[in-house]
Amino acid sequence: MTATLAVEGLKVAIGAANVLRGVSLALQPGEVRGLVGESGAGKSMLGRAVLGLLPANATIISGHIAFEGRDLLDMRETERRGLLGRRIALIPQDPMTSLNPVKRVGAQIGSLLRHHLGLSKRAALTRATELLTEVAIREPDRVLSLYPHEISGGMRQRVLIAMAFACDPGLVIADEPTTALDVTVQRQVLQLVERLRRRHGSAVLFVTHDLGVVAKICRSMTVLHAGRVLEEGQTADVLARPRHPYTRALLAATPRADRPAEALRPVPPALIEQLWSEAHRLDQPAIAGPA
Amino acid sequence: MSDILLRTSDLSFGYPQRNGLFRKPALREVIKRVDLAVPRGSVLGLVGESGSGKTTLGRLLVRLLQPTSGGIQFDDVEIGQLDEAELRPLRTRIQMIFQDPQSSLNPRLRLGTTLTRPLGVHGRLRGQRDQRERAAALLDLVGLPPDCADRYPHELSGGQRQRAGIARALALEPDFIVADEIVSGLDVSTQAHILLLLKELRARLGLTMVFISHDLSVVRVLCDDVAILHHGEVVEYGAVARVFGAPQHAYTQQLLAAIPLPDIEPGWLDDAPPAVTSQQQGSAA
Numbered sequence: 001m002t003a004t005l006a007v008e009g010l011k012v013a014i015g016a017a018n019v020l021r022g023v024s025l026a027l028q029p030g031e032v033r034g035l036v037g038e039s040g041a042g043k044s045m046l047g048r049a050v051l052g053l054l055p056a057n058a059t060i061i062s063g064h065i066a067f068e069g070r071d072l073l074d075m076r077e078t079e080r081r082g083l084l085g086r087r088i089a090l091i092p093q094d095p096m097t098s099l100n101p102v103k104r105v106g107a108q109i110g111s112l113l114r115h116h117l118g119l120s121k122r123a124a125l126t127r128a129t130e131l132l133t134e135v136a137i138r139e140p141d142r143v144l145s146l147y148p149h150e151i152s153g154g155m156r157q158r159v160l161i162a163m164a165f166a167c168d169p170g171l172v173i174a175d176e177p178t179t180a181l182d183v184t185v186q187r188q189v190l191q192l193v194e195r196l197r198r199r200h201g202s203a204v205l206f207v208t209h210d211l212g213v214v215a216k217i218c219r220s221m222t223v224l225h226a227g228r229v230l231e232e233g234q235t236a237d238v239l240a241r242p243r244h245p246y247t248r249a250l251l252a253a254t255p256r257a258d259r260p261a262e263a264l265r266p267v268p269p270a271l272i273e274q275l276w277s278e279a280h281r282l283d284q285p286a287i288a289g290p291a
Numbered sequence: 292m293s294d295i296l297l298r299t300s301d302l303s304f305g306y307p308q309r310n311g312l313f314r315k316p317a318l319r320e321v322i323k324r325v326d327l328a329v330p331r332g333s334v335l336g337l338v339g340e341s342g343s344g345k346t347t348l349g350r351l352l353v354r355l356l357q358p359t360s361g362g363i364q365f366d367d368v369e370i371g372q373l374d375e376a377e378l379r380p381l382r383t384r385i386q387m388i389f390q391d392p393q394s395s396l397n398p399r400l401r402l403g404t405t406l407t408r409p410l411g412v413h414g415r416l417r418g419q420r421d422q423r424e425r426a427a428a429l430l431d432l433v434g435l436p437p438d439c440a441d442r443y444p445h446e447l448s449g450g451q452r453q454r455a456g457i458a459r460a461l462a463l464e465p466d467f468i469v470a471d472e473i474v475s476g477l478d479v480s481t482q483a484h485i486l487l488l489l490k491e492l493r494a495r496l497g498l499t500m501v502f503i504s505h506d507l508s509v510v511r512v513l514c515d516d517v518a519i520l521h522h523g524e525v526v527e528y529g530a531v532a533r534v535f536g537a538p539q540h541a542y543t544q545q546l547l548a549a550i551p552l553p554d555i556e557p558g559w560l561d562d563a564p565p566a567v568t569s570q571q572q573g574s575a576a
Binding site (some may be wrong): 261 | 340341449469479480482483484486487501504505507508509511512513528533535545546548549550551552553554555556559560561
């Protein structure tokens with residue numbers, strides 16, 4: 001079986017700074033994988049590299065990204081663009097800034113459907129109504145006629161989820177889609193992502209800093225730090241028996257509503273220092289020999 | 292001296308809302324008859340989702356806002372309706388730490404200046420040498436190296452900036468601090484350090500605190516009591532162990548159930564998400 005996504009030895013630098021230091025990771029069809037890390041780990045950068053949306057000053061130094069067996073980095077730009085939004089979709093982090101503020105919701109979903117699926121104006125409108133119903137928005141016709149600022153943050157995120165799954169994508173990159181939401185809304189949004197990915201058969205790369213969110217929605221997980229994969233495996237195994245000290249430290253430093261305060265252990269600064277110096281050692285040319 | 296440092300009784304606050312040019316403006320109540328009692332040396336957690344009124348309530352407690360009705364007693368003195376001049380002596384005893392230290396620290400001032408400015412304003416500085424010593428002592432108190440005094444806010448990491456925000460609030464040696472979402476934007480590893488710092492400071496300085504957060508897990512780490520706020524009303528209020536262990540109100544139960552704990556829990560995603568109506572608008576912060 002061809003993997004939906006296969007990233008191999010990916011090295012990316014922004015200016016002179018390395019942000020990904022040889023990352024490998026694979027997603028099988030229908031798999032939901034959590035990509036976990038703190039700020040600066042490179043998790044969003046990996047998502048952007050897959051989408052071909054790296055910042056202008058970023059360079060891919062080496063490595064491969066294959067989608068359904070085809071190398072995205074060797075592909076012609078027009079071909080790659082054709083996959084974006086159709087076969088590879090994004091659920092962005094910030095529902096506030098990810099919709100066009102001067103276009104009605106209906107027009108935005110409509111243009112996506114007409115562009116990728118070649119639907120007529122009328123057919124696109126019908127499909128848009130169905131899509132909003134799918135993400136549990138009542139009165140979809142009314143919402144289609146509204147501007148983004150006229151709907152709540154939770155509903156905006158639903159609209160973006162509907163758009164991500166609109167063309168039955170093989171892969172959805174969810175980039176911290178619930179970080180800005182209240183917990184009760186977050187739960188609804190996670191339930192929705194799970195339902196839609198099952199219905200559309202998509203694989204999901206779920207980028208998050210929240211181990212709780214990973215535990216709930218991801219079957220497998222990859223722990224990233226300083227652009228390196230430190231640990232990966234089935235979520236149940238990693239959470240129950242974390243092998244890497246960093247994963248263990250993150251779990252111990254996560255406050256839990258079900259446990260008294262004494263259980264909290266902050267991540268030892270020495271461990272973070274050691275991980276960064278390991279990462280920087282990878283940046284040295286191999287010719288330097290053993291230190 | 293009563294052992295309750297801060298008490299509110301029937302505390303309410305509303306914004307005037309005009310429903311037409313010639314109608315009398317009605318009050319839109321955002322805080323509704325809140326009764327709280329914060330014992331000296333304790334930490335009260337104030338929890339709610341966006342739009343619950345938690346930040347407004349925090350601003351009332353430090354009297355950045357004036358209540359529309361009801362009272363606030365600080366150290367047995369009614370402060371609810373005091374004017375700015377009357378509040379001035381209290382301003383040194385009551386401090387607030389804000390959510391975003393990036394925007395509450397002056398970007399053009401070195402940290403040493405920012406930290407000691409409150410002391411200068413209240414006439415408690417004796418010369419430059421005193422200022423330097425005080426700045427160093429404050430930095431030390433929150434675990435920052437002394438050379439931070441010469442740095443600007445943008446030269447610090449997020450965790451260091453939040454430590455600086457705490458140091459600034461502590462400069463006047465207040466008895467009472469309101470902290471509004473001060474660990475929300477931080478990474479887990481940094482967050483745990485800040486939470487432990489607050490616990491330590493509280494024990495060392497005998498601080499009384501109100502800790503505002505949307506995150507119940509964080510409240511559990513730091514607070515003795517917790518008040519759950521929903522649409523401006525306190526729906527549940529009690530000792531942390533009791534509220535978390537045996538929540539009585541349906542909303543508290545719903546909040547606790549929505550927290551994703553880092554454990555495998557089959558079925559957590561299976562309930563059909565309740566539909567959102569298009570009427571629920573503009574509630575996001």
